[in-house]
Amino acid sequence: MKPVISLQDVGVRYKRSGNVFRRKSYFDALRSITFDIYPGETLGIIGRNGAGKSTLLRLISGVIRPDHGKLINYGASVSLLSLQAGFDLNLNGRDNTILSGMLQGFSRKDVESRLKEIHEYSELGDFFLEPVRTYSTGMLARLGFSIATTISPDVLLVDEVLGVGDQHFREKAERTMAAKIQSQQTVVLVSHSHHQIARLCDRAVLIDDGISFATGDPREVLSIYEKNLNALSE
Numbered sequence: 326m327k328p329v330i331s332l333q334d335v336g337v338r339y340k341r342s343g344n345v346f347r348r349k350s351y352f353d354a355l356r357s358i359t360f361d362i363y364p365g366e367t368l369g370i371i372g373r374n375g376a377g378k379s380t381l382l383r384l385i386s387g388v389i390r391p392d393h394g395k396l397i398n399y400g401a402s403v404s405l406l407s408l409q410a411g412f413d414l415n416l417n418g419r420d421n422t423i424l425s426g427m428l429q430g431f432s433r434k435d436v437e438s439r440l441k442e443i444h445e446y447s448e449l450g451d452f453f454l455e456p457v458r459t460y461s462t463g464m465l466a467r468l469g470f471s472i473a474t475t476i477s478p479d480v481l482l483v484d485e486v487l488g489v490g491d492q493h494f495r496e497k498a499e500r501t502m503a504a505k506i507q508s509q510q511t512v513v514l515v516s517h518s519h520h521q522i523a524r525l526c527d528r529a530v531l532i533d534d535g536i537s538f539a540t541g542d543p544r545e546v547l548s549i550y551e552k553n554l555n556a557l558s559e
Contacts, residue, residue, distance in 0.1 A: 328361035329401040335394035337380055354380040356535035365509035369526035369543055371550055376532045378515045382482045401479035404429050406469050414458035418449055418468050421457055425472050439475050447471035474501050480511045519547050
């Protein structure tokens with residue numbers, strides 16, 4: 326099966342803030358990432374905090390470019406669903422929905438035809454017409470999740486969003502993700518929940534120190550991850 330996206334020895338380097346005592350003026354957020362994303366699969370990304378998982382999703386989404394290696398997108402539309410994903414804080418939920426959809430390559434008409442569905446799914450009520458600077462973290466997550474899952478790109482990137490919000494919305498979001506998976510939506514999921522990775526994903530990739538350390542069956546990769554954590558704590 327031909328992949329929809331391929332990463333080949335990809336690295337991302339960031340500049341450090343100025344400090345005369347530092348020997349390096351940069352650090353490598355990602356050093357060597359290699360794996361493919363296949364149509365219809367759900368791929369889990371796991372790793373410790375600071376391992377480069379969110380940087381990896383930004384790279385796949387096209388927000389940033391690799392400093393070395395190759396990232397090949399074979400024509401897939403990609404949407405990044407993240408708590409850090411940018412909304413214009415001065416625009417209301419409705420206008421941010423239209424802007425987000427258009428940035429993903431959809432026409433204004435297409436997005437406006439889905440506004441009612443997105444509004445209802447988000448359960449934001451009258452806040453949908455309020456500036457998003459007034460939103461709580463959970464409300465921002467609900468809006469972002471509603472936009473990304475309703476508009477349905479070819480590849481949906483989910484960064485630690487399923488655990489945000491009240492229990493009702495978390496359960497609703499997981500049901501939606503399960504339905505997306507069953508409908509052959511391609512999903513890349515970053516989560517600290519081993520239960521979610523094992524239950525929802527077809528494959529998993531362990532990112533450790535900016536390297537794709539292990540790829541394969543989710544339970545096997547989770548086992549490697551846990552062994553590494555135990556070794557570090559000894």
